[in-house]
Amino acid sequence: MISFEHVSVQYADAPAPSLHDVTLEIPEGELVLVVGPTGSGKSTLLRTINGLVPHFSGGTLTGRVTVDGLDTAEHRPRDLATVVGLVEQNPSSTFVTDVVEDEVAYGMETMGLGSTTIRRRVEETLDLFGLTPLRARSLRSLSGGQQQRVAIAALFAAGPRVLVLDEPTSALDPVAAEEVLASLHRIVHDLGVTVVLAEHRLERVVHHADRVVLVDEGHVSELLDPAEAMRRSQIYPPVVGLSRLVGWSPTPLSIRDARRKAAGLRQALGDSAPPTGADLRVVGPADAVRITGVRVSRGARIVLDGLDLAVARGSVTTLMGRNGAGKSTLLGAIAAQHRLSGGKVRLGADGVDPHTRSARERVRTVGLVPQQPELLLYTDSVAAECAAADEDFGAAPGSARALLDRISGGIDPAVHPRDLSEGQRLELALAVILCGAPEVLLLDEPTRGLDYGAKKRLGEMLTGLAAQGTTVLLATHDVELAAEVADRVIILADGEVVTDGPARDVLASSPAFAPQVTKVLLPQTWLTVAEVAGALARIA
Amino acid sequence: MTRPRLKARLQHPAAWWLWGLGLATAASRTTNPVLLLLVIGVCVLVVSERHDPATVNPLPAFLVIGAVIVAFRVVMTALLGNGIVGDTVVLTLPSVPLPDWAAGVRIGGTVTLESLLYAAYDALRLAAVLACLGAANALASPRRLLRYLPATLYDVGTAVVVGLTFAPQLLTDARDVRAARTLRGRDGRGMREMARLAVPVLETAFERSLGLAASMESRGYGRAVRSTTTSRRAATGLALAGLVGVLAGLYGLLDSSAGGVLGLPVLVLGALLAGASLLVGASRDPRSGHRRDQWTWTETVTVVAGAVPAAVLVVGSVQGWEGIVPSQQAELPAVPLLAVLAVVVSAVPAWITPRPREVAP
Numbered sequence: 001m002i003s004f005e006h007v008s009v010q011y012a013d014a015p016a017p018s019l020h021d022v023t024l025e026i027p028e029g030e031l032v033l034v035v036g037p038t039g040s041g042k043s044t045l046l047r048t049i050n051g052l053v054p055h056f057s058g059g060t061l062t063g064r065v066t067v068d069g070l071d072t073a074e075h076r077p078r079d080l081a082t083v084v085g086l087v088e089q090n091p092s093s094t095f096v097t098d099v100v101e102d103e104v105a106y107g108m109e110t111m112g113l114g115s116t117t118i119r120r121r122v123e124e125t126l127d128l129f130g131l132t133p134l135r136a137r138s139l140r141s142l143s144g145g146q147q148q149r150v151a152i153a154a155l156f157a158a159g160p161r162v163l164v165l166d167e168p169t170s171a172l173d174p175v176a177a178e179e180v181l182a183s184l185h186r187i188v189h190d191l192g193v194t195v196v197l198a199e200h201r202l203e204r205v206v207h208h209a210d211r212v213v214l215v216d217e218g219h220v221s222e223l224l225d226p227a228e229a230m231r232r233s234q235i236y237p238p239v240v241g242l243s244r245l246v247g248w249s250p251t252p253l254s255i256r257d258a259r260r261k262a263a264g265l266r267q268a269l270g271d272s273a274p275p276t277g278a279d280l281r282v283v284g285p286a287d288a289v290r291i292t293g294v295r296v297s298r299g300a301r302i303v304l305d306g307l308d309l310a311v312a313r314g315s316v317t318t319l320m321g322r323n324g325a326g327k328s329t330l331l332g333a334i335a336a337q338h339r340l341s342g343g344k345v346r347l348g349a350d351g352v353d354p355h356t357r358s359a360r361e362r363v364r365t366v367g368l369v370p371q372q373p374e375l376l377l378y379t380d381s382v383a384a385e386c387a388a389a390d391e392d393f394g395a396a397p398g399s400a401r402a403l404l405d406r407i408s409g410g411i412d413p414a415v416h417p418r419d420l421s422e423g424q425r426l427e428l429a430l431a432v433i434l435c436g437a438p439e440v441l442l443l444d445e446p447t448r449g450l451d452y453g454a455k456k457r458l459g460e461m462l463t464g465l466a467a468q469g470t471t472v473l474l475a476t477h478d479v480e481l482a483a484e485v486a487d488r489v490i491i492l493a494d495g496e497v498v499t500d501g502p503a504r505d506v507l508a509s510s511p512a513f514a515p516q517v518t519k520v521l522l523p524q525t526w527l528t529v530a531e532v533a534g535a536l537a538r539i540a
Numbered sequence: 541m542t543r544p545r546l547k548a549r550l551q552h553p554a555a556w557w558l559w560g561l562g563l564a565t566a567a568s569r570t571t572n573p574v575l576l577l578l579v580i581g582v583c584v585l586v587v588s589e590r591h592d593p594a595t596v597n598p599l600p601a602f603l604v605i606g607a608v609i610v611a612f613r614v615v616m617t618a619l620l621g622n623g624i625v626g627d628t629v630v631l632t633l634p635s636v637p638l639p640d641w642a643a644g645v646r647i648g649g650t651v652t653l654e655s656l657l658y659a660a661y662d663a664l665r666l667a668a669v670l671a672c673l674g675a676a677n678a679l680a681s682p683r684r685l686l687r688y689l690p691a692t693l694y695d696v697g698t699a700v701v702v703g704l705t706f707a708p709q710l711l712t713d714a715r716d717v718r719a720a721r722t723l724r725g726r727d728g729r730g731m732r733e734m735a736r737l738a739v740p741v742l743e744t745a746f747e748r749s750l751g752l753a754a755s756m757e758s759r760g761y762g763r764a765v766r767s768t769t770t771s772r773r774a775a776t777g778l779a780l781a782g783l784v785g786v787l788a789g790l791y792g793l794l795d796s797s798a799g800g801v802l803g804l805p806v807l808v809l810g811a812l813l814a815g816a817s818l819l820v821g822a823s824r825d826p827r828s829g830h831r832r833d834q835w836t837w838t839e840t841v842t843v844v845a846g847a848v849p850a851a852v853l854v855v856g857s858v859q860g861w862e863g864i865v866p867s868q869q870a871e872l873p874a875v876p877l878l879a880v881l882a883v884v885v886s887a888v889p890a891w892i893t894p895r896p897r898e899v900a901p
Contacts, residue, residue: 056754081760093748094755096701098594098681099897110760136897138594158760337719363725374744375720378736392724418743436725 001162001194002026002049004220007063009044009053018044020218022063026196026211028161031188032223033205034198035233036215037451039421042198043089045215046164049196050084051077068161082111085155087165089449091147092139100142100150101126101135107158125157129183144323145176149183156187163187165197169204170448173322173477174512177204184208200451203237203480203516206230207254227251235452238480238516241529245536258520265532266521272535284313287349288440288471289334295342296333303329304495306343311440311473311488313349316466318482318503319475320513321492327475328371330492331442334473335368348439363393367438371445373429374418382420382428383413389432404431407461409453422449426458434465441465443474447481459484483507483515483527503527546838546894550592553680554688555839560676561790562846563886567668569853570864571661574875575883576668579849580606582887583675589890591678594897602674606667613663618651626654628870653870661866684833698756702749713744778816785810842889852882 003026009019018041026032036042047053051072054061065072068083085107088094097103104125108118126132129149134142142150148168155163165184169177185208187193199205206212212229214221224232227250230240239258243251246265252258289311296304303326311317319327332338334345336354347354352365370376379385386400404411408427411420417428426446433441443462447455455478462472462485476482482489486503491513499506508518508525517526526532567579580603587599618633635648686700717740726733789807856864856879866873 050758052754052758056757077754077758078760081758084758086758088751088755090751093751096752096756096759096761097683098592107759155759335723337722359722359727360725363723368723370720370723372716375717375740376723378740380739389724392726418747432724 001028002067002196003065004048005064005066007048007061007065009041009048009059009061011057011059014059017218018059019048019220022220024213024220024222026194026223028194029188029192030210031184031195031208032197032211032213033202033209033226034196034213034215035202035206035229035235036198037235037453038200038423038449040215041218041220042215043166045213045220046166046196046198047086048072049162049164050080050086051075052086078110081107081158081160083160084162084164085158085160087148087151087155087163087168089167090171091151094151095139095147098138098140100131100137100139103139103150103154104131104157107154111158121157121159125153128186129153129156130179143176145172145179148172148176148180152180152183156193160193162194162196165195167199167449168197170200171323171445171477173320174204174479176323177201177477181205181208200449201478202235203239206237206240207257226253238529239520242517242520242532245529245533255516255519258516262520266524268539269521269524269526269532269535272539284315284469286310286312287351288313288315288347289473290346290351291334291343293343294330294333294340294345296329296338297341298329298338302495304333307495307497309490309497311471313471314466314469315487316462316472316474316485317488317490318486319473319490319492320477320479320482321498323477325492326495327492328444329495331368331444331473331475334440335366335442336362337368363433363436363438365438366440366442367433367436368442369426369429369433369444369446371448373426376429376432377417377425380416381413382411382415382417385417385428385432386413389435392432393436395435395437400431400435403434404428407431407434407457409457423451423454426450427454430461438470440471440473443472443476445476446474447476447478455481456484479507479513479515480528482513483517489513548895548897550684550833550896551590551680551842551893552833552835552839553684554833555835555842556679557676557685558843559846559886559889560672560679562843562848562850563675563883564669564672566849566853566883566886567665567672569857570879571665572863572866572873572875572879573661573664574873575853575864575879576661576664578880578883579668579886580671582883582890583671585887586890587675587678590893590896592681592896595678595681597678599671599674599678602670602677603667606664606670609666609670610660610663613659614656617655617659619647621646621649621651622655622659624652624655624658624868626652626868626870628653630656654868657870658868698753698761701756702752706745706749709748710741710745713748714741717741717744778813782810782812782814782816785813838889838893841892845886845888848885849879849882852879 004022004024007019007022008017010017022045034042034045044053047057048061048065049067049072051065053059055076061073067080070080070083072080095103096106101122105118105122108121113121126135129152131149131153134146134150139147139150148171152163152165152168168180168184172180181204184195184197188195197205206226209226211223212226213223214229214233216234221229230236230251230253236244239253239255240251242258248258248261252261287310289309291307291309294304294307295302307330319330321327329338333340334347334354336357340355345354346352347365354362354366357365377385379388382404383401386404387397389395389400390397401413404427407430408424411424411428417425420428446458450458459481462474466472482503489499489501489503489506490497491499491506491510499510504525504527507514507527508522515527517528517532521532526535563579563582567576570576583599587597591597591599630651630653632650633648635646638647682704683701686697714737717737721727721733721737785806787810789804789810792804792806853864856876861876861879863874863876864879
């Protein structure tokens, strides 16, 4: 269906080619998962399939990419639209119309299908993706998961034989991600559409894949069996990590397969109880963040209504919940980004009210890394950004650079911040904010687009900061990160706290938010592979 | 009401735009404040009854801009004068003596009611025209109108869609970036800060625009117009010439001081050229429509309702009816009854047209 023959892609000014001599043949009706670290060339590979690389992006492509017999060198992306549909990372920026139904019909209109055909296919597609109740909704009013489903439905409706998706679930909460993957599963199995998708959150998708392609620094493997690929891959989900630790073969990919093999492991671990809260770092008095009766409205909607919360000094607290539950709004209210219409926020031992302080004083008490870290970056190179940060926060020259070097795995200071990978951009934004040495550090969805390596570094960094007395509060959908770092987990729903407790209790008891290791080893409540490894080492 | 209720649907966008342009033509021909306020009232009424709930209503923004224009004109007239001589002195500002070579220019001095009224009426005319355009925008999103743009004008179409998204997004981005700026301990005020903010705001907006253009491209917008390069160029040329003709004609219609050549003849010529370009280039335009907008009697009534005030006021201004251009006296202007009735007629679409689709918030 899709064939690559000796394909290389070289962007102008790039030191190395983004793709290097790729030869690959993807047969019809397969769900192929593209796995690789950030910046390895996954997105480039996906975008060559419909010709956006190089027709739209620039750069030089050598070799041949053919889709359903059409050579992308001779056909522009718009001419390939009948064959390939591409769903971008951020669907909301790609919507062309205003209403769900119009968006679904748009592709078919540009293809000139008859209006009765369009009517019929719109109905079928809305039903297939469970969007019928939303058909007359304005696209802007939808949640992230709904928008992603509309974007997929809109492409699918045009009847392409191939769907290409770039990180379809990374911005979604676990439940919404399941909805999207269920829709994909359905169109692959019932309708024989070929799906190629790239995703960092392997724990969500790897068990849906028929074949896996590994990408590393522009080199692409052949089509691999998923279990085989996970045995070889340098990035892998926790369930595979557990399997590697214990030596299961073949490598289980789903919770179900792993549980079948896990009886022996559970028995071996039986005597040693998982570490309890006492083993965690000492947490200070609950005065770092005190929120009473906070009420925030955005537009006509009241997002938070009478929320109370107290967070202990030097702890790591994770806010979780569905898209639109009010997590970002809560962080914004603490950092005085949103005005309160009721209640109060007090930060630190001195009880600072961030809403009455000037921005300059406020950054000493509270720092927020927003969901889009690039909003914090203004200059044209990493080095200039660090220098500007020193100036903004009145820090000694070079302190931002020192922080950045500690956080990141080495970033070229001459690079433009927009050219950094998403993980590196987050690290730079974090270094900028930490320059103010805030008592309370807030992070909004920090793991979007981060691979496991970058996530691990982030986790270690946050744990280190907390050990030095910084209070960390992060909003995330990433249960695996929460399992790694959190002392306490708070689940928000509809602007209210529905669950609040020690991370282990909350995560282990929630079906949606339990990490993979916990799901495999229940009723024992291990959270991470590292914990299990430690326990096994003690037993041995 | 005995009439069965019409099925909820969006009216043809062209009908609403023709209605808005008709009303704008009418407004541009008069400086009578009663008529102009009536035109604005009609716009507000029709929009509040029939605006497309799926899009943000742009009319308030247009009204605010109109109000700012009126206020600005009045203040500037008070300060600088506008050459209108009157007897009714409202107040006397301290006058700045200017050298001889600046004769004819004054700063400060006496402010007369006549000059203020003239300025206010003239600015109100512009505000009313803006309100008409805002109403057309609110009643039918320009994106829907764009569907009728021939595929030969593919690049223009992409540019317009991206532009329509760009402007409102720019405001949102500016707000976000400025809010993020406070996270770095700066309050985002002052010239130097503004310059700093401009770069990330524009970068974000450009990235978003590129993303949208890429999305339109990969979703087949402007695909496979199976025509030769020559015919495509001819069509593009004709269409551009036609658009220029239409614009020039509209300008002639809207501005009574423009020469007689501009106006209706040029408008007709432009429309013919644009039509020819459709025939040449887009005869094989493969696009189709989901729920292709219908043209029924309500659309015709809407267009006629817009054309009535345009016709009456054009005739009235040419024949010089009393009250179309009020006298420069400090008195209540005479109100031409026929013109008032004509403007009232244009409010009819608020009731006889189908209700727009229901969109959940």
